[in-house]
Amino acid sequence: MPTTLTVRVFFEAAHRLHNPAKPDEWNRSRYGKCNNLHGHGHNYVLEVTVGGDVDPATGYLMDMKDLKEIIGRTVVGEVDHRHLNHEVAWLADIIPTAENLAAIFFRRIAPALPPGVVLEAVTVHETDRNSASFRP
Ligand code: NI
Numbered sequence: 001m002p003t004t005l006t007v008r009v010f011f012e013a014a015h016r017l018h019n020p021a022k023p024d025e026w027n028r029s030r031y032g033k034c035n036n037l038h039g040h041g042h043n044y045v046l047e048v049t050v051g052g053d054v055d056p057a058t059g060y061l062m063d064m065k066d067l068k069e070i071i072g073r074t075v076v077g078e079v080d081h082r083h084l085n086h087e088v089a090w091l092a093d094i095i096p097t098a099e100n101l102a103a104i105f106f107r108r109i110a111p112a113l114p115p116g117v118v119l120e121a122v123t124v125h126e127t128d129r130n131s132a133s134f135r136p
Contacts, residue, residue: 004120005061006049009071011080014039015096018085039083045125046075048109052117062117074108098124098132106134 016039017031027035034040048071052061082088084096090108094100102124110119125131 002051003054003061004049004051005064005067006047007064007067007071008045008047009068009076011044011046011076012041013044013079013082013084014041015084016040017095017097019095039085042126045131046071046105047121047123047125048119049121049123050113050117051120062114066114070112071109074112075105098126098130099134102132102134106136 016036017034018027019030022030048067050062050067054061078088078090084091084101091101091104094104102122105124106119106122109122113119121133121135123131123133
C-alpha cells in the first residue's frame with residue numbers, strides 16, 4: 001500500500017503479569033514488580049497504522065474520525081479504566097504484556113476496517129520508554 005495513516009489514542013488500565021500455569025517463584029523471577037498481586041496501572045498509548053489508496057475525491061485514505069470510532073468500539077471502550085486481567089472477557093486467557101495486547105488489538109481492529117483499507121501495524125506503548133508492535 002503506497003500510503004499509510006496513523007492515529008494515536010490513549011487509555012488507562014491496570015494489569016498484572018502472571019502466568020497461572022507456572023509456579024509463583026517462576027512468575028516473581030520473570031516479572032518482578034509487574035507480578036505484584038493486585039496489579040499496577042499504565043497510561044497506555046495505542047498507535048494504529050492503516051494502509052491503502054488515497055481517494056482523489058476526498059484526499060483521504062480513510063476518514064480519521066471513522067478510524068478513531070472503530071478503535072474506540074473494538075478496543076478502547078472495552079479496556080479504558082479496566083483491570084485487564086479481570087474485567088475484559090477477551091483478554092481473560094492471555095498474559096497482558098504489551099506484546100500480547102498489540103497482537104490481540106490487531107485482531108479486533110482489522111476486520112472492522114472498511115473495504116480497501118488494511119491494518120498495517122498496532123503499537124502499544126506502556127511507558128514513554130517501551131512499546132511493542134504487531135505487524136503480521
Ligand atoms: Ni505493567
